[in-house]
Amino acid sequence: MSRRRLLNSLGSAFGVRRSPLRPVARWTDRNLGGGSRLVKEELRHVFPDSWAFFLGEIALYCFVILVVTGIFLSLFFEASQTPTVYEGAYQPLQGSEVSAAYNSVLGLSFNVKAGLLIRQVHHWAALVFVAALIIHLLRMFFTGAYRKPRVINWLLGIVLLITVGMNGLFGYSLPDDLLSGVGLRVAYSITESIPFLGPWLASIMFGGEFPTSGIIARIYPAHILLLPLGIMGLLGLHMGILWFQRHTEFPGPARDDRTMVGTPMVPAYALRTVGYLLLVAGVLTAFGAFLQINPVWLYGPYTPFDATTQAQPDWYMGWMEGGLRLMPGWDIRIGWFLLPAVFWPAVILPGLVFTPLLVWPFVDQWALNDRGFHNVLTYPSQRPGRLAVGAGFVTFLTVLLLGGADDVFANIWNLDVVTVVHALRAMVFVAPPLVAAVTYAIARKRSERWPV
Amino acid sequence: MKTPRSEGIEGAAGGPLGDRPDARPPAGALPSPPHRSGPPTWPVTLGLVVTIAGAVGFAVSFILGAGNGWIGGFLAAALLGLGVALAWWGRDLAGDEVITAPYPVPHEDPEGRDALASALEQDTGVLTRRRFLFRLLIVGGAVFAFSQVVLLGALGPRPRSSLRTTAWTPGARLVDSEGVPVTRDALAAGGTLVAFPEGHVGSADAQVALFHFVNGDFKPQPGRESWSPEDFVAYSRVCTHVGCVVAQYEDEAQRLVCPCHQSSFDLLDGARVVFGPAGRPLPQLPLAIDEQGCLVAQSDFTEPVGPGFWDEGLS
Numbered sequence: 075m076s077r078r079r080l081l082n083s084l085g086s087a088f089g090v091r092r093s094p095l096r097p098v099a100r101w102t103d104r105n106l107g108g109g110s111r112l113v114k115e116e117l118r119h120v121f122p123d124s125w126a127f128f129l130g131e132i133a134l135y136c137f138v139i140l141v142v143t144g145i146f147l148s149l150f151f152e153a154s155q156t157p158t159v160y161e162g163a164y165q166p167l168q169g170s171e172v173s174a175a176y177n178s179v180l181g182l183s184f185n186v187k188a189g190l191l192i193r194q195v196h197h198w199a200a201l202v203f204v205a206a207l208i209i210h211l212l213r214m215f216f217t218g219a220y221r222k223p224r225v226i227n228w229l230l231g232i233v234l235l236i237t238v239g240m241n242g243l244f245g246y247s248l249p250d251d252l253l254s255g256v257g258l259r260v261a262y263s264i265t266e267s268i269p270f271l272g273p274w275l276a277s278i279m280f281g282g283e284f285p286t287s288g289i290i291a292r293i294y295p296a297h298i299l300l301l302p303l304g305i306m307g308l309l310g311l312h313m314g315i316l317w318f319q320r321h322t323e324f325p326g327p328a329r330d331d332r333t334m335v336g337t338p339m340v341p342a343y344a345l346r347t348v349g350y351l352l353l354v355a356g357v358l359t360a361f362g363a364f365l366q367i368n369p370v371w372l373y374g375p376y377t378p379f380d381a382t383t384q385a386q387p388d389w390y391m392g393w394m395e396g397g398l399r400l401m402p403g404w405d406i407r408i409g410w411f412l413l414p415a416v417f418w419p420a421v422i423l424p425g426l427v428f429t430p431l432l433v434w435p436f437v438d439q440w441a442l443n444d445r446g447f448h449n450v451l452t453y454p455s456q457r458p459g460r461l462a463v464g465a466g467f468v469t470f471l472t473v474l475l476l477g478g479a480d481d482v483f484a485n486i487w488n489l490d491v492v493t494v495v496h497a498l499r500a501m502v503f504v505a506p507p508l509v510a511a512v513t514y515a516i517a518r519k520r521s522e523r524w525p526v
Numbered sequence: 527m528k529t530p531r532s533e534g535i536e537g538a539a540g541g542p543l544g545d546r547p548d549a550r551p552p553a554g555a556l557p558s559p560p561h562r563s564g565p566p567t568w569p570v571t572l573g574l575v576v577t578i579a580g581a582v583g584f585a586v587s588f589i590l591g592a593g594n595g596w597i598g599g600f601l602a603a604a605l606l607g608l609g610v611a612l613a614w615w616g617r618d619l620a621g622d623e624v625i626t627a628p629y630p631v632p633h634e635d636p637e638g639r640d641a642l643a644s645a646l647e648q649d650t651g652v653l654t655r656r657r658f659l660f661r662l663l664i665v666g667g668a669v670f671a672f673s674q675v676v677l678l679g680a681l682g683p684r685p686r687s688s689l690r691t692t693a694w695t696p697g698a699r700l701v702d703s704e705g706v707p708v709t710r711d712a713l714a715a716g717g718t719l720v721a722f723p724e725g726h727v728g729s730a731d732a733q734v735a736l737f738h739f740v741n742g743d744f745k746p747q748p749g750r751e752s753w754s755p756e757d758f759v760a761y762s763r764v765c766t767h768v769g770c771v772v773a774q775y776e777d778e779a780q781r782l783v784c785p786c787h788q789s790s791f792d793l794l795d796g797a798r799v800v801f802g803p804a805g806r807p808l809p810q811l812p813l814a815i816d817e818q819g820c821l822v823a824q825s826d827f828t829e830p831v832g833p834g835f836w837d838e839g840l841s
Binding site for chain 1: 588591594595597598599601602603604605606607608609610611612613614615616617619620621622623624625626627628629630631632678679681682683684685688689703720728729730731733763767768769770771772773774784785786787788789799801802803804805806832833834835836837838839840
C-alpha cells in the first residue's frame, strides 16, 4: 500500500475527505527545517520478522508499566520511618505502632481505590522485567547476537540488568515490612564483610549502625529517580544503537551480513509492537488483579527483634540468597584480621557471575579468532561450545536459585534441611559441568548430522 | 522461519486486512470467493469488542467501588483485547510488504577507518600542542574529581566503637519485651524468653535469648563458669552470619536456628555452630543474679555481636 493511500485512507476511514495528516506533516516539516524527510525515511525502517525479537520488547514495556504504576504509587507512599499508629481498614493491625512508610503502604493497599491493584501490577512488572531481560540476554547469547558490531549493546545490556536488579531490591525494601527490613539487614551485613572498608561503607550507605531511622528516606529517591534515570539512559542508548545498527536476522534466503530482509515499521511493525505493549500490560494487570504478591500486611511491620520463617527475596535475588545459604561458615582469621565467609557468596559470587558475561564477547572473538562483523545470527546448536558454556552457566545459577529456597524444599519433600543443603552443595560443583558435557555431546551430534 | 515473500507479485501479498481499497468488489456485486487463505479477521473484531466491553466494565466497577478482581479483571480484558487486535492486524500485514535494506557496515579502507581519529586530532591539536597546559588540565581535573570523595564522609559516621558495644552495662537488669525485670522465678527450668537491657526494650544489637536450662544439662565453656548462675544463660539473638534474628527455638535438640539461612547453634555447648553458614558461635552475655533475685548483666558482651567485619578481632 502506498503511503499516500495510507494517509488518505486514515482520513477516509471516518468519512473525512482530506486526511488531517497532511496539514500536520506540513507544519512539522516547516518547524523542523525539512525534518519530515528524515521521519519519512524512518517510516520505512526495516524490522526482520521473528518472535525472538520481541523478548527485549517485553522488558521495555515492563519498564513503561513500572513508570506509570510507580508514579501512581508515589502519590501515596510516605518515605519516613516516623512511628505512627495504624488506624486503617485492615483490622488485625489496627492500633499497632508502625512506621509512616508501612502505614502509607497499607493505606494505599486498603483505602485507595484500585491502589492494591496498581501496587500488585507494579510488583509483578518488576518480576517480569528482570525475567524478560534475562531471557532476552540468553537469546542474545545463544544466537551469537553479542558479536561485533553489537558488543557495546551487549555490555550496556549487562549493566542495565544489574541496575534493574538493584532497583528491584530497593523497591522491595521500601514498604518497611518485616521481609524488607530483614533484606536491608542482610545488605548491611554483606557490606560490612568487605575487608578494610566494609564497616565504614555500611555506615555511609545506611547513615550509621543498623537499624537507622533514615534508610527508607535514602532509598526512596534512588528508587524513583536516580536508578530509573539510569535505566532510562541505558535503555535509550541501547535502543538508539539498535535503531542505528538494525536488528540481527536469522539465516535465510537473500539474507547476509550486509543485507537485511524484513517489514517496514509502518504500518505492520508499529501495529504489532503497540499490540505487544498492550498485551504485556494486560497480562500484568491480570496478574495484579488475581495473583496476590507481597502481602505486606501479613508479614507485619519491621522490628529488629522479629523474624519470620521461609522468607524469600524476590526471585531474581534467589541465586545470591542460595549462595548465602550454601556457603559453609569458613571465616578466615589471620591474627586479628577476619575475612567473614559471607564475603565469598555475597561479594565475590556476583563478580564471578557478571564478569564472565561482560568479557564473553571478547573471549569469543579471541577463541575463534573472529575479527569480522556479524548481522546474521547462528542457531544455538551450530556452536556446541558456546551452547555448552551457556547451559553450564545457567545450571550453576539455577542450582543456586534452588538453594535460595532450601527450607521450602525441605518442607515440601519432608526432608531435613541439612540433607537438602548437602545435596545442593554437591550439585553446585557437579551439575554445571555435567549439563555442559551432555549439551556439548548432543549439539555436536546434531551439527554433524545437519551441518549448516 | 517465514520465508520472505517477493514484492510485487499480484495476489501473493495482502491478507484480508491488508486489502487495497481498490481491490474491493464493486458495490452490489456478489462477494467473490476468497482469493487466498489469509488469517481470519474475527480475532480483531472480537478483540476490539472485548476492549470496549472491558473499558466500560472497568470504569463502572471503579465508580461502584468493586474489588480489585473486578477492576483489574476488566482493565486486563480491555488491554488484552486491544493488544490482540493490534498485534493480529500487524502480524497479518507483516508478510504484506517484505523489503530488503543494507546494514550499516564498518569502514573497510584505512582512510575511512581513521577518518574520525584524524578529524579529532586536527580539531583538538590546538589543545594538545600546549603540552604543559594540557597535562596540567588533566591533572587538575583528576585532583578535583578525587577531592569530591570526601563528601561521602558526610553520609554516615565513621564506625568507632559502635559495632563492638551494646547497651549492656555492668549491673544492667534484664527486662522482657514489656519492660518488666526478669527475676529467677519468672522463668521456670526449660523455659526461654527474649530479654533486653532495662531502658532499651527493642534494642537491635542488645537483644538476648534467655534460657533457664534444666539442672545439669548446660556445660559452661572454659572461662565462662560464672556466666550462667543457676543455669540461666543468655545468648545474643543477632545471627553471626548476616544479622537476622535467631528466633527459632528447637527445644528437643536444644538448638537455636536462624530462620533466614538455617544456621543452627547448640545451646548446651556455648551456642556452637552445628550447621549452616554462620562462622562463629552466638556471643554469650555474662549473667548474675542480684539481691532482689533479678537477672543482671555482669558486663557488656565480651566480643562484638552480629556478623563479622575485618578488624573485629581488634578490641
